[in-house]
Structures are given as C-alpha cells and as structure tokens.
Amino acid sequence: xxxxxxxxxxxxxxxxxxxxxxxxxxxxxxxxxxxxxxxxxxxxxxxxxx
Amino acid sequence: xxxxxxxxxxxxxxxxxxxxxxxxxxxxxxxxxxxxxxxxxxxxxxxxxxxxxxxxxxxxxxxxxxxxxxxxxxxxxxxxxxxxxxxxxxxxxxxxxxxxxxxxxxxxxxxxxxxxxxxxxxxxxxxxxxxxxxxxxxxxxxxxxxxxxxxxxxxxxxxxxxxxxxxxxxxxxxxxxxxxxxxxxxxxxxxxxxxxxxxxxxxxxxxxxxxxxxxxxxxxxxxxxxxxxxxxxxxxxxxxxxxxxxxxxxxxxxxxxxxxxxxxxxxxxxxxxxxxxxxxxxxxxxxxxxxxxxxxxxxxxxxxxxxxxxxxxxxxxxxxxxxxxxxxxxxxxxxxxxxxxxxxxxxxxxxxxxxxxxxxxxxxxxxxxxxxxxxxxxxxxxxxxxxxxxxxxxxxxxxxxxxxxxxxxxxxxxxxxxxxxxxxxxxxxxxxxxxxxxxxxxxxxxxxxxxxxxxxxxxxxxxxxxxxxxxxxxxxxxxxxxxxxxxxxxxxxxxxxxxx
Numbered sequence: 001x002x003x004x005x006x007x008x009x010x011x012x013x014x015x016x017x018x019x020x021x022x023x024x025x026x027x028x029x030x031x032x033x034x035x036x037x038x039x040x041x042x043x044x045x046x047x048x049x050x
Numbered sequence: 051x052x053x054x055x056x057x058x059x060x061x062x063x064x065x066x067x068x069x070x071x072x073x074x075x076x077x078x079x080x081x082x083x084x085x086x087x088x089x090x091x092x093x094x095x096x097x098x099x100x101x102x103x104x105x106x107x108x109x110x111x112x113x114x115x116x117x118x119x120x121x122x123x124x125x126x127x128x129x130x131x132x133x134x135x136x137x138x139x140x141x142x143x144x145x146x147x148x149x150x151x152x153x154x155x156x157x158x159x160x161x162x163x164x165x166x167x168x169x170x171x172x173x174x175x176x177x178x179x180x181x182x183x184x185x186x187x188x189x190x191x192x193x194x195x196x197x198x199x200x201x202x203x204x205x206x207x208x209x210x211x212x213x214x215x216x217x218x219x220x221x222x223x224x225x226x227x228x229x230x231x232x233x234x235x236x237x238x239x240x241x242x243x244x245x246x247x248x249x250x251x252x253x254x255x256x257x258x259x260x261x262x263x264x265x266x267x268x269x270x271x272x273x274x275x276x277x278x279x280x281x282x283x284x285x286x287x288x289x290x291x292x293x294x295x296x297x298x299x300x301x302x303x304x305x306x307x308x309x310x311x312x313x314x315x316x317x318x319x320x321x322x323x324x325x326x327x328x329x330x331x332x333x334x335x336x337x338x339x340x341x342x343x344x345x346x347x348x349x350x351x352x353x354x355x356x357x358x359x360x361x362x363x364x365x366x367x368x369x370x371x372x373x374x375x376x377x378x379x380x381x382x383x384x385x386x387x388x389x390x391x392x393x394x395x396x397x398x399x400x401x402x403x404x405x406x407x408x409x410x411x412x413x414x415x416x417x418x419x420x421x422x423x424x425x426x427x428x429x430x431x432x433x434x435x436x437x438x439x440x441x442x443x444x445x446x447x448x449x450x451x452x453x454x455x456x457x458x459x460x461x462x463x464x465x466x467x468x469x470x471x472x473x474x475x476x477x478x479x480x481x482x483x484x485x486x487x488x489x490x491x492x493x494x495x496x497x498x499x500x501x502x503x504x505x506x507x508x509x510x511x512x513x514x515x516x517x518x519x520x521x522x523x524x525x526x527x528x529x530x531x532x533x534x535x536x537x538x539x540x541x542x543x544x545x546x547x548x549x550x
Contacts (some may be wrong), residue, residue, distance in 0.1 A: 025336070025337075025338025025339045025341070025342050025404045025405055026338050027338070028338040028339075028341045028342035028345065028405075029337045029338030029341050030338075031341070031345075032289065032293065032337070032338070032341035032344075032345075033337075035282075035285070035286050035289065036240070036244070036286050036289075036290060038282065038286075039244050039247060039282050039283045039285070039286030039287070040243070040244065040247070040286075042247065042251070042279045042282050042283060043243070043244060043246065043247015043248065043250060043251065043279075043283045044247065045279075046247055046250040046251040046253075046254055046276070046279050046280070046283070047246070047247060047250035049250075049254055049273075
C-alpha cells in the first residue's frame with residue numbers, strides 16, 4: 001500500500017494510531033466553531049427579544 | 051420581509067397610531083406577552099379565527115376569552131417520571147442486549163426475527179378476538195407470513211449477521227458506551243439550544259390582521275431579520291447534530307481500532323487508551339474532521355430535500371418520468387456520498403488523518419479488496435432496529451398501564467407513546483454505536499488483508515463469509531450489495547489473491 005495515511009497503521013504491530021494531530025481540517029473546524037458561536041449569540045438575542 | 055410593519059398598523063386611522071404600532075412591531079414583544087407566537091406557528095387554524103387577531107389599530111384590546119384547558123400538571127409529572135424510568139430502563143436493556151449479543155448472537159437474531167413474526171400474529175389474534183374487520187386480520191397474518199418467508203430465504207445472511215454483531219458487541223466496551231452517551235447528550239443539548247434559538251427567532255413577530263380578501267383572518271408578521279436569525283440558528287443546530295452523529299461514528303471506530311489492536315497482539319501500542327481517548331481526539335485535534343463530515347451530511351440532506359421538492363408536486367408525486375429518474379439518480383449519488391463519508395470518518399478515527407485523505411485511502415483500500423458493499427448491508431441494522439422496536443412497544447405498553455390513574459384526557463396514550471419513543475431512540479442510538487463498530491472492524495480487517503497480515507481471528511471468522519457482489523438500489527432507496535453473485539471472502543482469497 002502506498003498510502004500516506006494508513007501506512008503507519010501497518011507497521012510494527014501498532015494498528016491503531018488515532019489522533020495524529022492532522023491539521024488539514026482546521027478550516028472546517030474554524031467555520032464550525034464560528035457558526036456555532038454566531039448562532040448562539042443570535043439565538044440568545046432572539047430569545048431575549050421574542 | 052416584514053420591514054414594513056404589520057398590515058393592521060395603518061388601518062387604525064390616525065398617523066400616530068400607525069407609527070406607534072410599527073414601533074411596537076420593531077420592539078419584538080417578549081414571549082410571555084406574546085403567547086400567540088407558538089400557537090400561531092404550530093396550529094394553522096389559529097390564525098383563521100378573527101377573535102385571535104388584534105383588532106385594527108387597537109393593540110392589547112381584549113380578545114375572546116379562551117376555554118380553560120384541563121390542568122396539565124398531572125400529565126407533566128407522569129411524563130417526567132416515565133422519561134426518568136425510561137433512561138434507567140434503556141441503560142439496563144441496552145447493556146443487557148449487548149451482553150446477550152456477546153454471549154448468544156445467534157439466539158439474539160432468532161429472538162429478533164421471532165418478535166417480528168410474532169408481533170403481527172399477536173395483533174391478528176387480538177384483532178380477531180375483538181371482532182375487528184377480517185381484512186385487517188388477513189393483512190396482519192400476511193405480514194407475519196411474509197416476514198417468516200423472508201427470514202427463511204435469508205437464513206444464511208442472518209447467521210452471518212449473528213457472527214458480525216457478536217464480534218462487534220465484544221468490541222463495544224463499557225467505556226465506548228459511556229463516551230458515546232456523553233457525546234450524544236452534549237450534541238443533543240447543543241442542538242436543542244440552537245433549535246430553541248431558531249424557534250425564538252421565528253417567534254419574533256406578531257399576529258396581524260390580514261388586509262382582507264378570502265384568506266385567513268390574520269397572519270403571522272415576522273419581525274425584521276427574524277427569518278434570517280432563525281435560519282442561522284437552524285443551520286447551526288443541524289450542523290451540530292450531524293457533527294455529533296459523525297463523532298459517534300468516530301469514537302466507536304477509534305475504540306474498535308483499539309480493541310482490534312489489543313486483540314491482535316498490539317496491546318503495547320494501545321495500553322491505557324480507551325474510548326475517552328477517541329472522544330478527546332474528536333473534540334480536539336480532529337474536531338475539524340467530524341465538522342467536515344457533518345457538513346457533508348447537512349449538505350446532502352439539503353440537496354435531497356431540494357431535489358425532492360423540485361421533482362415532485364404538492365402531493366409528493368413525481369412530476370414526470372424524467373423528473374423521477376433524475377431524482378432517483380440524485381438520491382443514489384447522495385446516498386453513496388454519505389456512505390463514503392461514513393467510511394472516511396471511520397478511517398480518520400483509526401489513522402488520525404484528515405477527512406479527505408482518509409476517505410480517499412479507505413475508498414482505495416475497499417476497492418483493492420473488492421469488499422465495498424458490506425457496510426451498507428442492511429441486515430444487521432434491520433435486526434437491531436427490530437429488537438429496539440419490540441422492546442419499545444413492550445415498554446410503552448407497560449408505561450401506558452402504569453399511567454392509568456393520571457387525571458388528564460388521553461394520558462395513557464401520551465405517557466405510553468413518550469416512553470416507547472424515548473426507549474426506541476435510546477436503543478437505536480446504541481444500535482448505531484454497534485453498527486459503527488461493525489464498519490470499523492470491517493475496515494481494520496480489510497487493512498490487514500491488504501497488508502498481508504493475519505487479521506484478528508474472531509473478526510476474520512465473522513467476516514470471512516461476507517458475500518460480495520454488485521451494489522444495487524433497494525426498494526426503500528438505500529444501497530446494498532446485490533445477492534445475484536455470491537462470492538465469499540474466502541473464495542476471493544483463493545481465486546483473486548493477486549488483486550490485493
């Protein structure tokens with residue numbers, strides 16, 4: 001297997017190596033957190049006003 | 051939308067009154083003083099009654115007094131008690147179910163199938179005893195017969211399913227259930243709060259008398275920006291819920307990977323790691339991975355809804371052959387994307403990679419071992435859902451009997467229904483954890499096969515008989531393997547080992 005991600009799993013008997021601290025999904029994480037924070041603020045304001 | 055103030059604002063005559071009314075509309079009246087908001091949104095007939103509309107220009111004028119509703123306190127108490135009992139019972143039944151699956155998987159399958167056949171039979175007997183129409187009795191008998199026939203035709207698959215679920219139940223550890231429960235409660239709480247925010251956004255506004263004509267007497271007038279605020283909160287709630295579901299798959303796959311590694315002799319590599327480690331990964335360094343998976347799910351759901359509304363008329367019927375064909379193709383494509391995303395999450399949990407890289411790797415791996423279909427094989431899910439449904443019906447009936455003394459109209463139906471639904475949701479959630487473990491074990495098995503390593507013996511024994519075939523669409527729109535070409539993994543190993 002010439003697979004960058006899964007190859008480490010196959011060596012040395014260590015099949016499980018989660019949490020390799022990949023940061024390529026960082027933009028998704030930032031968008032997700034920002035949207036949740038914005039919605040929480042907007043929801044709170046709506047609830048106060050409603 | 052709604053920027054011009056309520057329609058009745060200018061109908062009161064005086065200019066001052068109109069200006070005051072607009073100011074009132076912009077002030078977004080607080081919920082306690084705006085009790086009609088939810089009523090008007092939930093009950094479409096509410097707005098049809100002119101007595102519920104504010105009279106033109108007369109804010110706060112006396113409205114028709116509504117008939118006093120019966121005191122709901124006894125019902126609320128009974129519902130709270132039933133839900134609390136359901137949480138305890140659900141935990142007990144769920145853990146007992148996992149234990150039963152571990153010890154006697156084939157007996158579990160037999161009991162689930164037996165319940166599916168027995169329930170319509172019992173219904174038919176009850177219907178016949180109570181003198182209900184013969185057509186109903188016949189339909190129930192036919193349903194029981196068809197289910198029994200299906201179980202007989204599928205007996206090999208059911209036996210295989212027993213093996214799969216048995217080994218998955220062994221990997222479903224207590225810490226996995228606890229971590230998944232924590233995650234799900236947090237996800238549900240976040241979604242509920244955001245959903246409440248969306249509801250509050252929608253409730254910003256007021257009922258206003260219609261301009262006239264033959265329509266309803268009054269209509270809901272949203273405050274400026276209220277629809278946008280509600281949409282933002284609804285999107286966030288949907289994304290949070292989808293990300294929580296993806297996290298559940300992630301945690302189950304991570305824990306299954308640990309179990310698999312430990313069982314295969316890699317214990318040194320995973321010592322001290324539990325499902326909580328996976329949960330920390332999902333909430334920390336790989337939050338973006340589960341967020342991206344959730345975004346794919348939300349987008350696929352939105353696209354599916356858009357396709358459905360674009361290709362069907364108001365009654366839900368397709369607008370034409372081409373439209374039906376296009377909708378079917380689109381639904382199949384979206385289901386496939388969701389399936390790949392699910393495997394991408396599983397692979398990301400095992401490897402620690404990003405969603406896209408893991409998805410590509412998993413797809414390549416599954417293609418290389420010619421086993422692309424088992425994850426969407428619906429028999430394990432069907433068996434677990436049936437078991438959950440049977441337990442929920444029994445629990446709901448018991449709760450309804452227990453609630454016979456509650457002084458509220460139809461209290462037994464409310465309490466029984468709430469208890470059954472909540473237990474079903476709990477057990478379905480647990481079934482989802484077990485099914486995610488099945489997916490993860492399948493991927494780990496495929497990894498070992500691709501690497502030429504000896505897979506974990508129990509997993510290998512359970513998966514070696516999985517039939518492989520072409521993907522076909524099921525009647526319900528799902529995708530599953532086609533039974534037309536029966537090839538087992540063992541045969542693939544013998545006949546097509548060079549492909550790996």
